[in-house]
Every structure is written in C-alpha cells, then in structure tokens.
C-alpha cells in the first residue's frame with residue numbers, strides 16, 4: 001500500500017485528479033477498449049471532481065472513452081432528490097464533462113427487483129473486463145462504499161442496511177435528522193472494489209483519523225472494511241495532514257520519506 005500525505009484538502013484533490021487523468025491518458029495511448037473507472041460520492045471527492053471538470057474544459061483529459069461505475073446509491077430515494085447519488089454525480093461531474101450518457105452506470109435504488117439490479121451491475125462490470133481504477137472514500141467507521149463494519153470481504157453488489165453511525169454522519173445532507181437518511185442502500189461489495197486493477201482512496205479531515213489508522217496500521221479485519229486494501233497489490237491512499245493524527249510518528253515519517261525519494 002502507498003500512503004501519500006498532502007498538506008491540505010485542495011492539494012489532496014489535485015493529486016487525486018491528476019492521478020485519474022494520467023491513468024486515462026496512458027490507457028488511451030495503449031488500448032482501444034474504454035478505461036473503466038469506479039467512482040465515489042461524499043464530500044471527500046468533491047474537490048477531485050472540481051479539478052477533473054477543469055481538466056476537461058482545458059483539454060487535458062477527455063471522458064469520451066471512459067466507462068464509469070458508481071459505488072452505491074440509497075434505496076427508495078427518488079433519483080431527482082437532491083441528495084440521491086444520481087443527483088450528486090450529475091451536479092459535481094457528469095453534467096460538466098464529455099462522458100457519453102450510455103457509459104455512465106449508477107445503481108438504481110428504486111428498481112422493482114433490487115437483487116436483480118445488483119446482480120446485473122456485477123455482470124455489467126464484468127462485461128467491460130472489470131474496473132481499471134476504483135476511486136473511493138472512507139466513512140468515519142472505516143467503511144468503503146456502503147460496506148458497513150462486518151461486511152464480508154468476499155461481498156458483491158447487494159443491499160445493505162446502514163448503521164446508526166453512517167445515518168448520523170450522512171444526516172448533514174438531510175437537514176440534520178438521521179431518521180431522514182434512508183435506511184438501506186445498494187452498494188458494490190468489498191470484493192467488487194478489491195477486484196479492480198487499482199484502488200485509490202481519498203481520506204481527509206480529523207474525523208477520518210481513526211479510519212486511516214485502521215486502514216494503514218490496524219489488523220486486516222471486517223470491523224474496518226477499508227483494511228481489506230492492505231491485501232490489494234495496487235492500493236493507494238491519498239490523505240491530508242489532519243487525517244494522519246492517529247498514525248504512529250514512525251509510520252507518518254516512513255511514508256513521507258519514501259514520497260520524497
């Protein structure tokens with residue numbers, strides 16, 4: 001695992017956007033098939049999306065040959081609701097870039113048959129040959145996508161009941177009342193994320209410090225599903241200084257040193 005420690009949120013966001021841009025551009029030089037990109041929601045990736053939109057407008061990258069798969073979506077929240085992940089993605093990214101509509105995949109949390117929706121999502125990912133780069137965030141309890149604590153590391157796309165912690169954390173988008181946050185979500189599984197050829201996680205702010213500690217220094221355990229990343233051959237976390245507050249000084253220095261080499 002690589003850990004890149006950036007001074008602040010903005011520099012973390014620029015780094016993440018450049019990472020994605022480089023991967024897309026390198027891929028397009030070598031292959032005709034589309035680049036398959038997994039994408040997150042939440043406040044962590046907003047700065048990265050801002051930078052990606054800027055890069056598209058400046059001609060530094062194009063999403064014409066990119067296929068996207070989002071990580072998750074609430075169950076039962078209308079797509080047009082301002083806090084649905086459909087709305088979020090269009091507001092922050094898709095409405096401002098050149099990604100063909102048919103290349104965008106977001107789980108439908110209002111499908112008649114939710115189990116089929118999840119199974120079809122896995123098949124769609126497979127039909128494109130898997131995900132090249134999965135970008136993600138982490139919940140304060142160390143969840144990746146909506147894989148709450150104790151989700152199986154072999155889990156695939158499915159319905160999850162959200163924990164009280166997550167509903168409290170996400171209530172800031174629902175007028176502050178956790179009861180207004182949907183109870184369930186569709187989410188890619190831990191194994192769906194870990195099957196990606198590369199995983200890039202964004203982690204910022206002091207409230208993520210314990211999750212970052214669990215991701216980097218903690219044991220691999222289902223209580224902190226992000227810890228599965230320790231077994232990934234190409235797992236990268238980019239964080240800001242505030243998120244490092246729970247790391248050992250030696251761990252912090254080690255990752256700083258190798259970055260400077």
Ligand SMILES: N[C@@H]1[C@@H](O)[C@H](O)[C@@H](COP(=O)(O)O)O[C@@H]1O
Nearest residue numbers: 040042043044137138139145146
């Ligand atoms: N399902 C999403 C996760 O994918 C995201 O990583 C997490 C952190 O969100 P934020 O970046 O807002 O802290 O929130 C939600 O629970």
